[in-house]
Ligand code: HEC
């Protein structure tokens with residue numbers, strides 16, 4: 082039934098807005114919003130829903146579920162605003178149009194949210210339109226984007242990966258949510274090297290992710306990089322950007338400036354890049370069954386040896 086409604090609605094809704102709206106700190110014309118509405122009804126509504134609640138006709142059973150454009154920022158819930166995971170702003174801050182455009186243009190790998198090859202004009206319009214589902218929250222301009230530096234490890238990737246492995250396990254302890262990819266001995270030695278403190282026990286089943294609450298009304302499983310998708314991009318540079326921002330509305334916080342024990346900004350950046358290279362190297366195993374098997378055979382042998 083609802084499928085019959087779709088073409089009828091999209092054919093007769095070109096004039097929904099008759100005045101401009103203030104979104105992300107600037108006035109957006111009704112022409113743009115009407116074009117955005119038209120684009121949305123044709124390309125997005127099936128999943129994200131007529132009312133932007135993520136409950137479109139194609140949404141049932143989808144994992145992850147299509148995002149509700151009405152969810153978001155603390156205190157969270159309907160109408161409270163920001164609903165973006167992969168913006169390049171410190172997790173929880175207002176995203177910028179560039180973030181929304183990148184996400185719609187490139188899609189989210191491994192999810193039903195595909196890359197959209199629409200004109201720049203329609204892209205701009207639909208990005209403005211989706212904000213109208215939470216107009217109060219989207220009134221404020223976007224936050225200052227997280228500053229990006231260039232890769233200090235070019236030509237020294239192996240060194241970066243080795244350092245990244247130690248930081249992942251011994252300093253950031255990413256394995257409190259994601260899997261550990263090292264034996265307890267290696268983890269403890271890395272922790273001792275960087276923080277002075279050995280680690281004598283870790284959580285049960287460290288080879289599995291721990292399911293996490295989110296602000297989107299559902300739980301998310303942090304990816305196992307050797308088999309899950311990295312949605313916002315799997316190149317070291319994209320992982321680096323993600324680590325600096327965190328994942329909005331989830332327990333994955335920003336790691337910018339946190340990885341230097343002395344608060345040295347340059348060192349923190351080098352280390353963030355090193356962790357990004359390490360995660361990229363783990364993710365390459367997803368595409369190479371044989372290498373993945375060898376990796377886990379060796380790791381399990383190390384884990385069993387003692
Ligand atoms: C086939 C279903 C589908 C269609 C069609 C679709 N999306 Fe999505 N979209 C999703 C899913 C699923 C997610 C959630 C991904 C996640 O949580 O990791 C999502 C997430 C998003 C997000 C949030 C990204 C973030 O970083 O949190 C935005 C913005 C978005 N979609 C915009 C759009 C726009 C604009 C269109 C139309 C041009 C569109 N989507 C069409 C399924 C779809």
Ligand code: HEC
Nearest residue numbers: 253255258293301302303311312313314328331332333336
């Ligand atoms: C407190 C729990 C927690 C910790 C600690 C944590 N993460 Fe995450 N991570 C998550 C969650 C939750 C997600 C999002 C899952 C989703 O969107 O479905 C995530 C997602 C990711 C992603 C995938 C993003 C994408 O584009 O799909 C990467 C990469 C990542 N984390 C790397 C790391 C690294 C590296 C560390 C340590 C420096 C770390 N995480 C620490 C919970 C955590």
